[in-house]
Amino acid sequence: MFNFQQWVNRRIPPAKEVTLTQRKIFILPSKISMGLMMIIFLLFLVGINFQNSLVYIVCFWLIALLVINIFYTYRNLSGLTIKAISAESCFAGEKMVLELEVSRPVKQRKSAIYFGWQNEDLVELNLQEEQSTRIKLSHSSKQRGRFTPPRLDIFTRFPTGLNTAWSYASMDVQGIVYPEPIEISQPSDQHNSDDDMTDGREISGGTSDFAGTREYQPGDSPKHIHWGQYAKTGDLYTKSFVDYESQDIWLDWQSLNISGTEPRLSHLSAMIIEFHEAHKQYGLRIPGKEIQPSKGEAHKIRCLTALALFGLPQEEASYAG
Amino acid sequence: MLGKGYQLSQQVTYRGMIWLLAAQLVVMLPFAFYLPIWLIPVMLASTFWRIRVIKGESGQPKLVVRLFVIALGIAGVMFSGMTLLSLDTMVSLLLLGFAFKSLEVIRQRDALVVVFIGFFLVAISFLFSQSIPAGAYGIFALIILTGALIANQQSPAQQLSQNSTRSSLKMASAMLIQCVPLMILVFIFMPRFSPLWSIPSFESHAKTGITDTMAPGDIANLSKSDELAFRASFTGRKPAADEMYWRGLVLNHFDGKSWQQLPEEYDTDELKDQLQAIIPWKRNSVEVKGEPFRYEVIYEKTGQPWLFTLTPTTKVDGQTIQFGDYRVMSRGDIQSPLMVNAVSYPDSKRDLELTEYARQSSLQLPSNGDEKTRAFARALRADSSNDADYVNKVLRRFAEKAYFYTLRPPLLGDEDTIDKFLFESQKGFCSHYSGSFVYLMRAVGIPARIVVGYLGGEWNKNGDYLAVRQYDAHAWAEVWLEGEGWRRVDPTAWVAPSRVEGGLEAAVDYEGSFLEGNLFSTHHFKWLDGIREKMDALQYGWRRWILGYDNESQKNLLKSILDKMSSVPLAALVGALFLGIFLLWFAMLGLLGRKTYEAYEHQLYRKFCKRMEKHGILREPQQTPYEFALIASEKLPNKANVIRDFSTLYQQLCYVPGGTAEREAPHQKMRKLLRELG
Numbered sequence: 001m002f003n004f005q006q007w008v009n010r011r012i013p014p015a016k017e018v019t020l021t022q023r024k025i026f027i028l029p030s031k032i033s034m035g036l037m038m039i040i041f042l043l044f045l046v047g048i049n050f051q052n053s054l055v056y057i058v059c060f061w062l063i064a065l066l067v068i069n070i071f072y073t074y075r076n077l078s079g080l081t082i083k084a085i086s087a088e089s090c091f092a093g094e095k096m097v098l099e100l101e102v103s104r105p106v107k108q109r110k111s112a113i114y115f116g117w118q119n120e121d122l123v124e125l126n127l128q129e130e131q132s133t134r135i136k137l138s139h140s141s142k143q144r145g146r147f148t149p150p151r152l153d154i155f156t157r158f159p160t161g162l163n164t165a166w167s168y169a170s171m172d173v174q175g176i177v178y179p180e181p182i183e184i185s186q187p188s189d190q191h192n193s194d195d196d197m198t199d200g201r202e203i204s205g206g207t208s209d210f211a212g213t214r215e216y217q218p219g220d221s222p223k224h225i226h227w228g229q230y231a232k233t234g235d236l237y238t239k240s241f242v243d244y245e246s247q248d249i250w251l252d253w254q255s256l257n258i259s260g261t262e263p264r265l266s267h268l269s270a271m272i273i274e275f276h277e278a279h280k281q282y283g284l285r286i287p288g289k290e291i292q293p294s295k296g297e298a299h300k301i302r303c304l305t306a307l308a309l310f311g312l313p314q315e316e317a318s319y320a321g
Numbered sequence: 322m323l324g325k326g327y328q329l330s331q332q333v334t335y336r337g338m339i340w341l342l343a344a345q346l347v348v349m350l351p352f353a354f355y356l357p358i359w360l361i362p363v364m365l366a367s368t369f370w371r372i373r374v375i376k377g378e379s380g381q382p383k384l385v386v387r388l389f390v391i392a393l394g395i396a397g398v399m400f401s402g403m404t405l406l407s408l409d410t411m412v413s414l415l416l417l418g419f420a421f422k423s424l425e426v427i428r429q430r431d432a433l434v435v436v437f438i439g440f441f442l443v444a445i446s447f448l449f450s451q452s453i454p455a456g457a458y459g460i461f462a463l464i465i466l467t468g469a470l471i472a473n474q475q476s477p478a479q480q481l482s483q484n485s486t487r488s489s490l491k492m493a494s495a496m497l498i499q500c501v502p503l504m505i506l507v508f509i510f511m512p513r514f515s516p517l518w519s520i521p522s523f524e525s526h527a528k529t530g531i532t533d534t535m536a537p538g539d540i541a542n543l544s545k546s547d548e549l550a551f552r553a554s555f556t557g558r559k560p561a562a563d564e565m566y567w568r569g570l571v572l573n574h575f576d577g578k579s580w581q582q583l584p585e586e587y588d589t590d591e592l593k594d595q596l597q598a599i600i601p602w603k604r605n606s607v608e609v610k611g612e613p614f615r616y617e618v619i620y621e622k623t624g625q626p627w628l629f630t631l632t633p634t635t636k637v638d639g640q641t642i643q644f645g646d647y648r649v650m651s652r653g654d655i656q657s658p659l660m661v662n663a664v665s666y667p668d669s670k671r672d673l674e675l676t677e678y679a680r681q682s683s684l685q686l687p688s689n690g691d692e693k694t695r696a697f698a699r700a701l702r703a704d705s706s707n708d709a710d711y712v713n714k715v716l717r718r719f720a721e722k723a724y725f726y727t728l729r730p731p732l733l734g735d736e737d738t739i740d741k742f743l744f745e746s747q748k749g750f751c752s753h754y755s756g757s758f759v760y761l762m763r764a765v766g767i768p769a770r771i772v773v774g775y776l777g778g779e780w781n782k783n784g785d786y787l788a789v790r791q792y793d794a795h796a797w798a799e800v801w802l803e804g805e806g807w808r809r810v811d812p813t814a815w816v817a818p819s820r821v822e823g824g825l826e827a828a829v830d831y832e833g834s835f836l837e838g839n840l841f842s843t844h845h846f847k848w849l850d851g852i853r854e855k856m857d858a859l860q861y862g863w864r865r866w867i868l869g870y871d872n873e874s875q876k877n878l879l880k881s882i883l884d885k886m887s888s889v890p891l892a893a894l895v896g897a898l899f900l901g902i903f904l905l906w907f908a909m910l911g912l913l914g915r916k917t918y919e920a921y922e923h924q925l926y927r928k929f930c931k932r933m934e935k936h937g938i939l940r941e942p943q944q945t946p947y948e949f950a951l952i953a954s955e956k957l958p959n960k961a962n963v964i965r966d967f968s969t970l971y972q973q974l975c976y977v978p979g980g981t982a983e984r985e986a987p988h989q990k991m992r993k994l995l996r997e998l999g
Binding site: 016032042046047050051052053058060063065081114116119120124126130157159161162 | 438868
């Protein structure tokens with residue numbers, strides 16, 4: 001049997017950028033247009049029975065309107081270029097946000113075009129004055145791992161609602177779905193629990209935390225001069241800073257007393273968020289991958305991505321960027 | 322296929338609703354002229370109520386209230402004195418439903434249904450009037466309805482923009498105009514059928530024009546009207562002024578005062594069989610002679626079945642019947658403009674043999690009365706050598722004695738009207754002269770009869786067609802002579818020759834009674850003649866080509882096309898014409914032209930990215946042009962300016978509504994910058 005979905009998949013392969021052309025646009029009369037067809041039929045009967053030319057004219061005009069409409073609705077969709085910008089990463093169970101850039105041909109204004117998925121987000125797009133715009137669509141994510149948003153439905157009924165023109169866009173864009181953060185209470189590992197609350201050793205001459213002032217010495221960075229003090233006293237003082245070298249916290253797969261891969265990943269995911277928010281330095285050790293202790297946004301993402309892709313087949317290099 | 326389950330807003334928006342209500346009013350308005358007047362306030366109230374609902378000033382009416390209002394409306398229609406199952410009643414009910422429907426419009430689907438019913442009603446309004454203004458108004462209503470359709474599809478965001486009303490209107494007009502070529506093709510080629518079932522007659526039975534009795538003064542009444550009776554166009558020979566006797570009815574029966582048809586002669590239903598049995602229409606009773614007139618007549622609505630042709634008519638098509646007395650009638654009362662093609666041979670001889678029925682009915686006279694006339698007739702006949710001589714003597718008497726043609730004749734009372742006219746007043750118009758002439762004939766046993774119809778008509782400027790108006794109504798006589806058959810005699814012409822040559826206006830010029838009492842007739846204003854002429858030509862075209870386009874015209878048109886197609890160059894020409902129309906149409910729809918969907922600036926930017934790639938700078942999809950420009954100019958510091966300018970231009974073109982600061986030619990500038998990049 002003919003499988004429409006498979007046929008569409010073959011016809012519209014995934015791409016980073018897609019322009020809706022004739023071969024990609026489908027169009028059918030909408031259900032409500034049956035009402036107009038009935039009216040047309042009635043008018044034809046009236047025209048015959050009363051032999052009234054003007055009734056015929058209205059009847060034929062409506063037929064022509066139905067036909068012309070196909071072109072209008074088609075044109076409202078055709079030529080639209082959809083470019084995948086990004087798929088933002090998210091935690092499993094959250095909404096993944098897909099960002100698209102949609103642009104129109106120069107002279108064709110576009111109205112009331114809908115982008116979305118069934119039972120998911122739906123966004124209406126109008127391109128009147130501007131040539132292109134960016135839209136964000138969210139799609140729910142269930143499993144950790146790489147996530148490619150499903151084929152996007154794009155449809156419009158403009159201008160009259162008598163026809164529905166639609167198309168699909170498979171966006172070749174991937175987001176990472178991190179394991180859902182679920183902290184599981186467990187008898188803590190000795191090594192970790194000891195150091196959890198200590199701040200670690202101070203490293204003087206740092207740049208992060210304000211530690212006090214001292215007299216200015218030539219060579220001090222002007223950035224660090226305490227101008228407020230200078231205003232009051234007339235002497236130059238230099239602010240001194242310290243960095244903390246926290247003791248490395250290791251999030252270690254082996255030391256977790258949790259059974260099952262996914263719960264472990266979920267727990268690690270929760271811990272990463274917790275440490276990140278507490279500005280702590282942490283490292284991640286999971287089978288096959290070790291990430292040295294560090295901190296900051298990029299580090300967090302690296303760790304979470306490692307968790308998300310744990311045990312999944314290696315992706316081709318082209319998606320690494 | 323596109324399934325369900327999209328989180329789509331289905332509600333009618335405020336603006337969509339306003340459009341819908343406006344369209345409803347536009348659709349309902351013309352019905353005010355034909356249907357009970359109370360429908361108007363009801364429709365207005367319903368609209369007003371709905372507007373209050375959208376503004377939140379009152380709630381959505383409850384079901385009970387709606388049912389009550391509907392019941393009230395139906396009761397109103399029932400008690401309006403309309404026939405229960407007439408078209409008027411049905412249209413009134415439909416209108417009420419239409420008016421109330423808007424009260425429950427909440428979803429877009431309902432709005433569409435309202436618009437569809439609106440389309441239907443626009444067409445239905447043409448059952449009541451088919452005039453040009455009604456047609457123009459219909460087009461206006463179609464535009465508004467289509468606009469409402471569009472406005473209901475626009476998103477709320479779009480509706481908020483200032484010119485949304487104008488853009489909906491513009492789009493609706495454009496769409497409908499683009500529909501025209503297709504509509505015309507369907508109109509021309511769609512097969513026409515005859516009515517599928519008989520429809521209840523719904524139009525008012527007001528009768529206009531010539532009627533089947535002629536009392537003295539009747540035709541004078543008609544002469545006060547400048548309404549159109551019919552238009553005729555000729556192919557080939559055109560009739561001269563004294564040939565344009567448009568024969569309509571034959572009045573045989575005289576009761577001493579007025580002339581009329583015998584009941585069995587005008588009751589059409591019985592007539593079809595009966596009269597044809599009595600006076601069978603025999604082809605060989607006409608001896609066809611001379612050159613024919615071939616013409617096409619479009620009769621205006623009269624509510625009567627009489628048709629007017631140049632006699633004798635040998636061939637006539639359409640829903641018509643021909644009778645033994647050379648009358649042509651429509652098969653039913655003319656309720657909408659009727660088009661008929663006919664061929665007449667005016668030089669033919671008619672009825673060399675007279676049937677007994679015809680002889681008797683054309684010799685009938687009251688048993689007594691008008692004794693003076695009878696005596697005069699007998700004396701004059703005795704004085705004449707034969708019947709033809711007698712006819713001439715009578716006519717010469719009209720010409721030589723002091724008879725006057727006037728539209729203001731003195732009253733003649735109820736008895737001996739012929740005596741009084743012939744010997745006392747001697748003032749009258751066509752009905753007086755033809756009546757007394759026929760009386761004089763019958764008094765001596767010469768078969769004669771009154772014929773009423775129209776004389777003359779007004780050619781339009783190009784001479785394409787003849788417009789015959791009510792004031793052209795005329796009565797003349799036919800007299801049967803041995804060896805000659807029926808001869809047309811117009812006694813009025815002997816009294817007032819100008820009536821034949823110059824029409825009524827010329828004949829009564831001396832007394833200024835033309836269109837008397839019709840002060841506002843445009844015929845009184847000579848300077849309006851040009852406009853009147855143009856309006857008339859427009860009306861004619863409308864009647865001829867639009868209202869009158871039926872099965873017959875379709876056949877003729879196709880036939881003439883096919884005939885002409887036989888010559889190859891012409892076929893090529895027609896083919897090229899059609900092709901041209903279609904190309905034009907497609908161009909209008911924007912289906913031709915370059916297939917590049919991408920805006921030019923996007924193409925240029927793509928080239929720009931390719932150039933950058935050559936320099937080893939790759940653009941990530943999530944990088945905005947601005948970000949990319951920063952990175953690129955860092956890597957190519959010597960081209961930084963060019964990169965920056967190019968990217969700025971591109972961004973302005975894409976994202977700034979209204980375009981760039983440099984209006985003149987941003988694309989050209991972009992191209993130049995691209996060249997500089999090398």
